[in-house]
Amino acid sequence: MTRAVRFHEHGGPEVLRLEDVEVGEPGQGELLIRVDAIGLNRAEVLFRDGNYIEPVRKFPARLGTEAAGVVEAVGANVTGFEVGQPVSVLPAFSMNDYGVYAERALVPASAVVHRPDELDAVGGAAVWMPYLTAYGALVEVGGMRAGDTVVLTAASSSVGLAAIQIAHRVGAVPLATTRTNAKKDALLKAGAADVIVTDEEDVAARVLDLTGGRGAEFVFDAIAGPGVVDLAKAVAPDGTLFLYGALSGEPTPYPGFELGMPALNMRTYTVTQETTADPERLRRAVAFVSSGLRTGAFRPLIDRTFPLDDIAEAHRYMEAGTQVGKIVVTVDH
Structure with missing residues (x-):
């Protein structure tokens, strides 16, 4: 038996329950992981309250796709892993099939990587979703290169910081947007070339000014909704507006016709469909992120940690939106 977080109905953080469940032995292609730290992501909040892109298939349901820990058992036909090795679990499976909000968890071996020496468990649970998401869209799909400009909404999130x-x-040149001045200094300290405060400034005008009228080759947007019209005005000809989240919760128009049919590429992006589900893309992404970690170019920023017993409070904190960086849940054994 192990303690795991489950929910028996959709709702707020109060529906989360820490329960004793049977974990079982790893089957073919699986690993049993002792979980030491769990990376929280917005997708889990949406899955819990019934607003995720994938519905819950049955209750009680599990949560979590990102964690760090140690291999406890190796299933049939799994190579490259041994008991006792420190590893990280990547977001490469459905929460209808697996969940890592637990003290011990079964996971597909294809979603596990060896944890770099540079990372402890908390760092190992904070890296992969943010960096794979940003790399997969901007570099792998978009082809971002030296001299390009990228505008980042929700820039204080772990993905924005990555x-x-x-x-x-x-x-490339990262321009961060934030609603108020509260996080401006933190974003500049994190490396943003400039910060646009959307409650006080015209985003498109500022981007055009900062780029000498050219516009940004990429906009990486986690908010969606009607604000995409203004963001589209900031995109350079033949540039791309990526939508990787929908925090606004509002309908999202296609702004091309309203803006006079500019040469605008606008597309959605999900890391689990376009990066971690593709073995070759995932191989390149892991190599890119691992290289950045080794050289110190990549440094995951941890906003706050919570113990597993306080999982509901950790979800409340994420929903408040005041964090700068990753929220991680730690597991004591």
Whole structure:
């Protein structure tokens, strides 16, 4: 038996329950992991309250796709892993099939990587979702390169902060947006070339000014909704507006016709469909992120940690949106 977080109905953080469940032995292609730290992501909040892109198939349901720990058992036909090795679990599976909000968890071996020496368990649970998401969209799909400009909404999120570091890694210029001045200094300290305060400034006008009228080759947007019209005005000709989240919760128009049919590429992006599900893309992404960690170019920023017993409070904190960086849950054994 192991303690695991489950929920028996959709709702707020109060529906989360820490329960004793049977974990079982790893089957073919699986590993049993002792979980030491869990990376929290917005997808888990949406899955819990019934607003995720994938519905819950049955209750009680599990949560979590990102964690760090140690291999406890190796299933049939799994190579490259041994008991006792420190590893990280990547977001490469459905929460309808597996969940890592637990003291011990079964996971597919294809979603596990060896944890770099540079990372402890907390760092190992904080890296992969943010960096794979930003790398997969901007570098792998978008082809971001030296001299490009990328505008980042929700820039104080773990993905936004990872995107700032990735932009610097390839020689691009990251421009962060934030609603108020509260996080401006933190974003500048994190490496943003400039910060646009959206409650006080015209985003498109500022981006055009900062780029000499050219516009940004990329906008990496976690908010969606009607604000994409203003963001689209900031995109350079033939540039791309990526939508990787929908924090606004509002309908999202296609702004091309409203803006006179500019040469605008606008597309959605999900890391689990376009990066971690593709073995070759995932191989390149892991190599890119691992290289950045070894050289010190990538440094995951941890906002706060919570013990597993306080998982509901950790979800409340994430929903408040005041964090700068990653929220991690630690597991005592």
